[in-house]
Amino acid sequence: QKEVEQNSGPLSVPEGAIASLNCTYSDRGSQSFFWYRQYSGKSPELIMSIYSNGDKEDGRFTAQLNKASQYVSLLIRDSQPSDSATYLCAVMNSGNTPLVFGKGTRLSVIA
C-alpha cells in the first residue's frame, strides 16, 4: 500500500523561528510532491510543489526533496502566528494516480 507519513505534531515554534515539517513516502516511483496548508475548519490550499531533487524557494517557504531517501520537507522561515495550521504532504505516485495525502502536521507558532 502506498503511504505518506507525517508526524502529527503539534509542532510548536516561537515567532520568528524556522519551522521544519517532514514527510516520507513509500512509493519509490513517486514523481510529484506538494504541500497544502489547512487552517482549522477550512479546506486545504496548495502552497508549494516540487518535482526534482533539491530545494525550491518561494518567499518564506522552502520545499526540499530527496528522492533517494524518499523524503520531502517544508521549511518556513521567520514563522508568524498566521502560519499556525495543519500542513499536509501530498504525493503523486507512479502511474499518474491521484494524490495521496499524509495525515498532516499541526504547526503552532507562538507569539
Add this chain to the structure above:
Amino acid sequence: DARVTQTPRHKVTEMGQEVTMRCQPILGHNTVFWYRQTMMQGLELLAYFRNRAPLDDSGMPKDRFSAEMPDATLATLKIQPSEPRDSAVYFCASGLGVTTNEKLFFGSGTQLSVL
C-alpha cells in the same frame, strides 16, 4: 476568482436518511475528486472522474455510496442509507488532469453529521 463550489456546507441528518452533496468544479477543469477527511484517517480518496468518466471509486463503500457527474459543471456524492460512521468532512477538488504536476483546488467542504 475561480473556485470549487460545494453545497451544502453543513448537513445534520439521522441514520438511515439519504444525503446528497454537490460540487461545481472550476470551469475548464476536467478532473474531479471526492475526498473524505476525519481526524483518524486524514484525507481519503473516495472517487474521481476525468472528462466526466468515473476512473476509480474503490475508496467508496459500494453498497451505500455513489458518485456521478451528470455534466461538466456538476458532480454529486450520495450516501444511502447514511450511518453515524459516515460523519466527516467531504471535500470536492478539481484539477486540469491527472498529470505529473497535478494541482488540486479544493471546495469548502460539506461537514456531515449523522446522528
